[in-house]
Amino acid sequence: MISVTLNGETLEFDLDPDTPLLWVLRDHLGLTGTKYGCGEGECGACIVHLDDKPVNACITPLSEASGRSVKTIEGLSPDGRHPLQLAWIIEEVPQCGYCQSGQLMTAAALLATHPRPTDAQIETAMSEVICRCGSYNRIRRAILRASNPEAQNG
Amino acid sequence: MADSDAQLRLSRRALLRVAAASGGGLALGILFPAQAETSAPDQPQQDDGPETLAPNAWIRIHRDGGIQLVVARSEMGQGVTTSLAMLLAEELEVGLDQIRVEQAPVDAAYINHLLGEQATGESTSIRDAWLVLREAGAVARQLLITAAAAIWSVPESRCEARRGVIHLLDDQRSLSYAELAATAAKLPLPALPALKPSGTWSLIGTTQRRIDAPDKVLGAARFGLDVRLPEMLYASIARCDLIGGHITNWRENATRAIPGVLNVFAVRYGIAVIAESSWAALRGRETLEITTRPSTNLAADTQRIRNRLRIALKGRAAVAYKKGDVSAALNASPHQIESIYEVPFQAHACMEPMNCTADVRRDHCDLYVPTQSQARARATAQRITGLPADRIAVHTTFLGNGFERRREQDFIVDAVELSKELKRPVQVIWTREDDLRHDFFRPMSLHRLRGGIDAEGRLTAWFHRVAGPSVLARIAPDQITNGVDPFMMAGATDLPYSVAHRRVEYRRADTPVPIGLWPGGGQGHNIFATECFLDELAHIAGKDPLQLRRDHLTDRPRLLNLLNRAAEEADWDNPPAPGRGRGIALMEAFGSLIAAIAEVSIEETKVRVRRVICAVDCGQAVNPEIVRAQIESGIAFGLTSALKGEITLTKGRVDQSTLRDYPLLKANEMPDVTIHLVKSDAEPGGVSGLASPLMAPAVANALFSLTGEPVRSLPIRLG
Numbered sequence: 120m121i122s123v124t125l126n127g128e129t130l131e132f133d134l135d136p137d138t139p140l141l142w143v144l145r146d147h148l149g150l151t152g153t154k155y156g157c158g159e160g161e162c163g164a165c166i167v168h169l170d171d172k173p174v175n176a177c178i179t180p181l182s183e184a185s186g187r188s189v190k191t192i193e194g195l196s197p198d199g200r201h202p203l204q205l206a207w208i209i210e211e212v213p214q215c216g217y218c219q220s221g222q223l224m225t226a227a228a229l230l231a232t233h234p235r236p237t238d239a240q241i242e243t244a245m246s247e248v249i250c251r252c253g254s255y256n257r258i259r260r261a262i263l264r265a266s267n268p269e270a271q272n273g
Numbered sequence: 274m275a276d277s278d279a280q281l282r283l284s285r286r287a288l289l290r291v292a293a294a295s296g297g298g299l300a301l302g303i304l305f306p307a308q309a310e311t312s313a314p315d316q317p318q319q320d321d322g323p324e325t326l327a328p329n330a331w332i333r334i335h336r337d338g339g340i341q342l343v344v345a346r347s348e349m350g351q352g353v354t355t356s357l358a359m360l361l362a363e364e365l366e367v368g369l370d371q372i373r374v375e376q377a378p379v380d381a382a383y384i385n386h387l388l389g390e391q392a393t394g395e396s397t398s399i400r401d402a403w404l405v406l407r408e409a410g411a412v413a414r415q416l417l418i419t420a421a422a423a424i425w426s427v428p429e430s431r432c433e434a435r436r437g438v439i440h441l442l443d444d445q446r447s448l449s450y451a452e453l454a455a456t457a458a459k460l461p462l463p464a465l466p467a468l469k470p471s472g473t474w475s476l477i478g479t480t481q482r483r484i485d486a487p488d489k490v491l492g493a494a495r496f497g498l499d500v501r502l503p504e505m506l507y508a509s510i511a512r513c514d515l516i517g518g519h520i521t522n523w524r525e526n527a528t529r530a531i532p533g534v535l536n537v538f539a540v541r542y543g544i545a546v547i548a549e550s551s552w553a554a555l556r557g558r559e560t561l562e563i564t565t566r567p568s569t570n571l572a573a574d575t576q577r578i579r580n581r582l583r584i585a586l587k588g589r590a591a592v593a594y595k596k597g598d599v600s601a602a603l604n605a606s607p608h609q610i611e612s613i614y615e616v617p618f619q620a621h622a623c624m625e626p627m628n629c630t631a632d633v634r635r636d637h638c639d640l641y642v643p644t645q646s647q648a649r650a651r652a653t654a655q656r657i658t659g660l661p662a663d664r665i666a667v668h669t670t671f672l673g674n675g676f677e678r679r680r681e682q683d684f685i686v687d688a689v690e691l692s693k694e695l696k697r698p699v700q701v702i703w704t705r706e707d708d709l710r711h712d713f714f715r716p717m718s719l720h721r722l723r724g725g726i727d728a729e730g731r732l733t734a735w736f737h738r739v740a741g742p743s744v745l746a747r748i749a750p751d752q753i754t755n756g757v758d759p760f761m762m763a764g765a766t767d768l769p770y771s772v773a774h775r776r777v778e779y780r781r782a783d784t785p786v787p788i789g790l791w792p793g794g795g796q797g798h799n800i801f802a803t804e805c806f807l808d809e810l811a812h813i814a815g816k817d818p819l820q821l822r823r824d825h826l827t828d829r830p831r832l833l834n835l836l837n838r839a840a841e842e843a844d845w846d847n848p849p850a851p852g853r854g855r856g857i858a859l860m861e862a863f864g865s866l867i868a869a870i871a872e873v874s875i876e877e878t879k880v881r882v883r884r885v886i887c888a889v890d891c892g893q894a895v896n897p898e899i900v901r902a903q904i905e906s907g908i909a910f911g912l913t914s915a916l917k918g919e920i921t922l923t924k925g926r927v928d929q930s931t932l933r934d935y936p937l938l939k940a941n942e943m944p945d946v947t948i949h950l951v952k953s954d955a956e957p958g959g960v961s962g963l964a965s966p967l968m969a970p971a972v973a974n975a976l977f978s979l980t981g982e983p984v985r986s987l988p989i990r991l992g
Contacts, residue, residue, distance in 0.1 A: 135532065142552035146507075151499035152492020154673070156624055157705040158555070161932035164624060192492030204490040208482065211898050214906060215350030216489030217496060217624040217673030245940040249932070251624045251674050252350045253909020255943035257902070 121185045126194025136182035140174075141165045143181050144191060152192035152220045156249070163248030166221040167191045173228040173247070192220035195227060203227055206265040214252035221248045226262050235266050324455040328416055328462060330382035331361055331409045338451035340365075340372045340437065345383035346402075347393040347645050348376075348485060349675035350906065351961045352899035355484045357402050359895055363476045364410030364469060366434035367450070374484055376669045379647045379662075392646040394677050395794065396863035396959025399895060403957055407468050413457075415466040420457035421448050471893070471954060480898040485671070497643035497670045498702065500630040505698040506535065507551045508691050509558040512543040512711055515925040517568030517785060520544060524562040531557045540690050542683065547695065551702055558704075573785045573925040575717075579615070582719040585740035585782035586613065591756030593766045597774030599723075602734035606725025608813050609734070612806055614722070615986040616798040618786060618920040619715040620935055625673020626708040631688035632698040637664040638689070639698075643672040645679040653682045657689045676910075677790035681713055706930040713789025714920055716742050718761070720802035725774075730814040732825055735775040737765050737803065742783045744790060756781065764796035764966065768803055769832055769861055770825035786922065792910060792962035796862050797969075801987065804858040804970035809983050818857055818974065819845055831890055832859060832866050838888040838949050839868040853883065856974025858967040864958030865891040867904075871944070871971035873979065878991055882912060882944040882972055887964055889948060892955035901948050903960040908946055911968025913938040919988050 121132045125148070134143060139158075144150040144167070153176055156164030160175035167176045168190040169183070195201050203226050206212075213219045222245070229236055229244040236244070241262050245255070326334040333341040342361045346353045358374050377383045379391055387397040414434050421439035422429040431442045440447045471477075488494040513520045523544050525537040533553030537546050544561055548554035572578070603609050630641040631654070638658050644650045647667045654665045672679055687701040703711075718741030725734035743758040752759055757779050759766075766777050791797050811818040819840050826833040836859055840846075849855050852874050859868040872884040885908050894900045917936050921928045929935040973984035976991075 138552055142550060145498075146550040146552060149501060150492075151495070151501070154496070154624075155498060155551070155626070155702075157932050159705070159931060159933075162624065162705075162937075199487070199491050207490045208486045211483055211486065211902060213350075213483070213486050213489035214352070214902060215348075215624065215672060215674050216485065216494050217671075219489050220492045223490060242941045249624070249937050249939060251622065251910070251913075251937060252902075253906045253938065253943065254902070255909070255940040256905060256946055258940070 121181055123181070123184045124188040126190055132181060134181055136180060136185075138181045139177050140167065140179045140181055140184055140189065141176035144176065150191055150193050154217055154220060156218070162218070163225065164218045164221045166224045166248060168224060168228055171228065171231055173225050190224075192224060195223060201227065202265040203230065203261065206261040210257045210261040210264060212254050212257040212261050214254055218248055218250045222250065222258055226258070226265075229262070230266055236262065323458060326413065326416065326450075326454040326458045328413050329409045330377070330380060331406060332365065332413045334413065334450050334454045336451055336454050338449070340367055340450065341375050342372050343375050343377045345377035345391060346385070346398045347643070347669055347672050347675060347679070349393070349645070349672035349679070351398070351903055352483055352896065353393065353398050355481060356399060356895045356899055357406060358484060359476045359481060360402055360406035361410045363474055364407045365413050367437045369476070369481050369484060371437050377647075379651045379667050383647075390646065391648040392680060393675065394645050394680055394790065396961040396963065398959070399957045400864055400959055408465060411466045411468055412463060415463045416457040416460050417450055417453050419460055419463065420453045424448065424456065477895055478893065478897070481896055483899070494671050496625050496673050497628045497630065497641065498625060498700070500641040500670060500700060502630065502632060502641075502698040505630065505700055506547050506549065506695060507554040508545050508547050508687070508699050508701045509554040509704065510540065510543045510545045510687055510701065510707075511558050511561050511563055512707060513565050514710055514927070515565050515567045516573040516787070516922070516927075518925060519566050520563055521566045522564040527560040527562070528557040531560065537561070540687070542687060545691055547691070547699070554702065555704060567925050573922050575921040575923070578717060578784045578786070578922070579719075581784070582717065582740045582782050585780040586719055586721040586738055588780070590738055590778035590780035592776065593757045593762045593779050594775065594777040596776075599734050599736050599774045599776040602774035603723060603725045603736070606733050607728055609723065609725040610809060610813055611721065611723045612809055612983070612985060614720040614802040614805060616718045616801060617987055618717045618788075618922075619791075619914055619918045620709050620712045620920050620929070621674075621676040621678035622709065622918070622935060622937060623674035623676055623678055626705055627678070627684040627703040628701055629684045629688035630698060630700040631685075631692035633658055633689060633692040633696070636660070637666070639666050639668060640685065640689070641668045641670060642685060642688075643670050643679055644685065645672070645675045645677065649680070649682055650685050653685045654689045657686065658693055676792050678712065681789060683711070705932065709929055709931070709935050710927040712920075713787045715791040715797065715914070716744055716761070716788040717784060717786075718798045720798070722802060722806040724806060724810045726810055726814045730816045730821070732770065732772045732810065732821070733774060735768065735772040737768075738778040738780060739765055739799065740780045740782050741798070742786075742788055743781050744788055746783070748790070760790065760795045762799070763794045764799035764860060764862065765803065767861070769829055769859070770807070770822070771828055772825065793907065793965035794862060794962070796860055796966040797914070800858060800860050800966040801969040801973070804967070805973050805977075805984065808856065808974045808977055812977070822857065822859070832861060832868070835859065835866055835868040835888040835890055835951060838951065839870050839886050842888070842947060842949060843870040843872070843886045845870070854975040854977075854979030856971045856976070856978060858970035858974065860966060862966070863960070863963060864956065865889065865960055865963055867963050867967060869964060869967040869971045871968065871975045873972055873975040875979065875991065880916060880972065880976060880989060880991060882916075882942070884945045884947070885968075885971070886947045887949065888951060889960070889963070890951040890953055891958045891960050891963070892953050893957045894950055895957055897950055900950060900960050904948050904964045905946055907962050907964030908968060909938050909943060910962070911965035912942070912944075912972070914965070914987065915969035915972050916988055
């Protein structure tokens with residue numbers, strides 16, 4: 120049995136420890152907000168938090184999450200009103216939306232370590248997640264908005 | 274059968290609850306399982322009883338106050354859910370906060386008249402819907418007004434529709450649409466009412482927040498791969514990775530030993546691994562040992578293809594456009610040059626790999642699929658299952674990109690075949706490798722251009738030969754006339770610049786590589802060639818590339834205006850900062866016009882695009898912020914194809930299989946973007962993919978100005 124704290128709830132898994140976290144979430148828990156894009160940690164669509172750090176769930180085996188805490192887009196906020204989620208809507212970030220969970224989780228991890236990130240910090244962190252719709256400039260604006268309490272409600 | 278149906282229904286209700294709970298006030302209507310709850314699969318979700326006002330295929334006003342709008346185009350990021358709902362809501366006189374949007378089933382009412390079928394693509398949605406949807410909204414509004422006037426026994430002129438309510442003017446009385454629905458539903462359809470004059474619009478031309486955004490920031494939006502049905506199986510198919518080759522043998526012992534793998538068998542496109550989970554299917558497929566036999570035709574090799582296209586640049590060709598006498602004019606020109614441009618095969622690389630979920634039963638079939646072509650999806654299922662069309666339902670999910678790739682049917686064939694065989698719902702998952710290797714690629718093309726300039730530096734002669742395979746020969750052969758494939762020639766035949774002597778030719782040279790449509794159309798390859806060649810001509814003539822373009826756009830005032838706007842914004846008259854170069858490109862397509870200026874620098878050995886300025890005239894912008902987002906999207910897509918991607922083939926095999934060898938534009942490579950939307954009351958044009966074709970030539974021209982070396986092939990490489 121592998122024990123993982125997922126979005127605040129402790130769960131026990133009787134699964135092959137090599138199963139990538141991505142498929143544990145999607146196949147076994149029905150948490151489909153975390154997306155499959157490449158399976159090789161190249162695109163970032165599957166980024167979740169492992170002990171508050173962004174990781175590519177597609178190349179993170181379940182065993183690595185044992186005894187640790189995992190947060191997915193479904194657990195980013197209790198009510199869908201994380202400052203980034205609000206800023207994302209105001210800045211009209213999502214287009215097709217497929218990569219957006221990965222973008223939001225990456226941005227949330229960035230803000231957790233750098234509450235007022237510089238442009239360079241944003242660029243470095245966000246270059247881990249590909250957006251084929253090219254929403255990058257809106258993502259930057261949304262992160263700046265979310266990190267500035269005075270701008271949050273637009 | 275009965276049991277499983279009951280189970281299915283239960284789970285669908287559960288899914289609906291999830292979707293409604295996550296929607297936050299405004300539930301988004303891509304509730305894919307909903308349609309199947311009614312007995313007839315192709316009917317809209319709720320029963321249109323006598324008390325529901327359902328005057329046409331797009332509007333349902335229920336007595337309980339629910340207002341449903343049906344969107345018949347696929348949402349793949351272009352914002353079509355929001356902008357089409359705006360057209361309906363504008364004339365219906367409701368706010369976007371008062372409606373629910375549903376994805377349409379397959380029905381003749383939903384044909385896209387610009388594509389001739391129920392499909393989404395080629396930047397057609399707004400142009401097709403512009404009149405139709407506003408008229409649909411106006412008819413419903415008129416019925417509600419007539420109903421209210423009858424109830425109050427007043428002339429209709431005293432009734433005014435506002436935010437879902439009919440108000441009696443100079444009176445306190447009002448009736449909501451819900452209260453009027455049953456009465457209005459009994460009325461005969463009116464003659465077509467007048468559409469609202471543009472001055473009275475409350476939605477069109479305003480930025481309304483995207484309807485799909487709330488679900489997309491919650492991770493709650495359902496894409497094709499997110500479909501979950503009771504008893505659903507997962508499948509991965511190992512395809513033969515040799516173009517034209519065959520799988521001759523395979524060993525499945527290791528595969529069958531993997532927990533969760535249920536079955537392995539051959540299907541039309543390869544060897545299918547069936548499993549209880551996505552992961553077991555993918556892992557099982559990895560362990561298959563496959564023996565292949567190459568095609569006897571070894572021509573699927575980039576070097577061989579290039580040689581073949583080079584030969585096609587000479588000799589006979591079909592004439593796509595002819596004016597004056599180009600040969601004579603070229604000979605008479607004091608300056609004449611010839612250049613050859615090359616555009617490679619490229620992959621669409623949608624973020625969501627191809628997939629489809631099919632549930633084939635004895636007497637009906639449900640498809641849950643991110644498709645751009647509902648009509649073709651149904652026809653595909655019909656062909657494989659033998660079921661009549663009215664027993665096949667297509668439930669369109671969100672699309673994690675479309676890029677015209679999802680007009681194709683291969684992934685639908687996979688799922689329908691498997692579900693038919695297994696008699697259970699099956700979700701087919703393509704891997705990234707499948708997606709990159711088994712695409713219908715952007716066609717490779719070569720371009721030979723010749724141009725002549727007179728002593729005053731004016732263009733006198735223009736020759737352009739396109740050599741490449743025909744995309745429409747497979748997709749729409751009836752569109753090929755006199756040997757000219759209009760997709761391959763778009764942007765070349767209709768060169769916007771006036772030149773006294775001009776000849777444009779197409780030489781079809783098919784390549785043994787699957788090819789398909791590309792966002793931005795054939796303009797993607799042709800505008801690269803024409804706009805780069807124009808800068809080469811300007812260079813020979815010693816003329817400013819901006820001025821040369823202006824000189825030949827005098828009879829195209831809308832385009833000239835845009836060019837001037839872009840130049841002004843880029844401060845073209847003053848030189849760029851040291852180390853930077855600027856390049857121009859422009860085009861007219863999909864009923865819209867666009868001019869772009871790219872500013873680039875070279876960092877170490879890499880091209881860095883610093884800034885892109887676009888001036889856009891798309892007629893009436895229905896939702897300006899969505900238009901801007903679409904232009905940004907086209908810039909990112911266009912820069913990827915200008916700077917990054919190239920699909921090459923060696924002895925029949927695609928060389929690229931991962932995002933490491935087929936990289937896509939990342940955040941640190943996205944330029945600053947400035948977009949000027951020109952105000953216009955012309956009919957709306959398309960904006961999807963509009964900026965994309967301009968990126969390669971604008972960046973190439975900027976580099977040419979910086980280095981003095983013309984760029985003639987993509988992706989752009991230095992040195």
